[in-house]
Amino acid sequence: MAQAIAFYFVAACILGFAVLVISTKDTVHSVLFLVLDFLFVAALYVLMNAEFLAVIQVLVYAGGIVVLYLFVVMLVNLKRPPEAHQDPHRLSRTGPFLAAAVLLELGAIAVMGGEAGAPPAAAAAASPFCAAMTGNTEQVGCLLYTSYLIPFEIASMLLLVAMVGAIVLAKREL
Amino acid sequence: MITPTHYMLLSAALFMIGVIGVVVRRNIIIIFMSIELILNAVNINLIAFSNQLHNATGQVFAVFVIAVAAAEAAVGLGIILAFYRNKETINIDEMNLMRS
Numbered sequence A: 001m002a003q004a005i006a007f008y009f010v011a012a013c014i015l016g017f018a019v020l021v022i023s024t025k026d027t028v029h030s031v032l033f034l035v036l037d038f039l040f041v042a043a044l045y046v047l048m049n050a051e052f053l054a055v056i057q058v059l060v061y062a063g064g065i066v067v068l069y070l071f072v073v074m075l076v077n078l079k080r081p082p083e084a085h086q087d088p089h090r091l092s093r094t095g096p097f098l099a100a101a102v103l104l105e106l107g108a109i110a111v112m113g114g115e116a117g118a119p120p121a122a123a124a125a126a127s128p129f130c131a132a133m134t135g136n137t138e139q140v141g142c143l144l145y146t147s148y149l150i151p152f153e154i155a156s157m158l159l160l161v162a163m164v165g166a167i168v169l170a171k172r173e174l
Numbered sequence B: 001m002i003t004p005t006h007y008m009l010l011s012a013a014l015f016m017i018g019v020i021g022v023v024v025r026r027n028i029i030i031i032f033m034s035i036e037l038i039l040n041a042v043n044i045n046l047i048a049f050s051n052q053l054h055n056a057t058g059q060v061f062a063v064f065v066i067a068v069a070a071a072e073a074a075v076g077l078g079i080i081l082a083f084y085r086n087k088e089t090i091n092i093d094e095m096n097l098m099r100s
Helices: A002-023 A027-047 A051-075 A094-115 A136-145 A149-170 B004-024 B028-053 B057-087
Strands: none
Touching (some): A002 A027, A002 B028, A051 B028, A094 B004, A136 A149, A136 B057
């Protein structure tokens, strides 16, 4: 019962702040609502017993990415708001209707198809060695360094390439 | 009782809010933030099923998604800065250099 109340509260906050992110006129306010949204998503991760991901969410998203966004909003000092420019071909009326239709469809699938199959009682973990670990962080770390070592290294290469690319793009002249 | 269906509906709603942001807004910074919302919706789904099946693999994939989101934000914001220095605008309707 307490878990259900917590879920509904956190879900309402996530969706409410997400709507505010995309509907606020001021970009700085939008970024601040994005921070709140990420913090509530971290709370949802805690509800789902994923403590490690919650900490990563707060550190990387709320701490790193959002600060990057704030710096860009500060550097891009606009004299003329971008929404002032009107394009007759824009689909601002049709887009939300199409998105709402797809959401209804997905909801129908989720509600109708929910009873089809019972979830497997206890799915076998990817690696029995890691399944024996107690604690969320140990399990994630064990999987990262055994079964998913190659993707982990590729992700580190991706981050290195992105870092070099961001520096090259942001330099005034090479 | 909270079932995976609840998490899937929340995730689908968040995904759709992100899609609406990408389609409706003209400010490219807000479009990037909508993409972050979409990636968060994906993460909620991954972790919900990871929790349901008692298998930590979903959380490993969520870590990869967060890494890709960080790389995308860094490169995308670098592109925005470079574009703003050249054209003095961040409106995507005016980003039509490649249009013949």
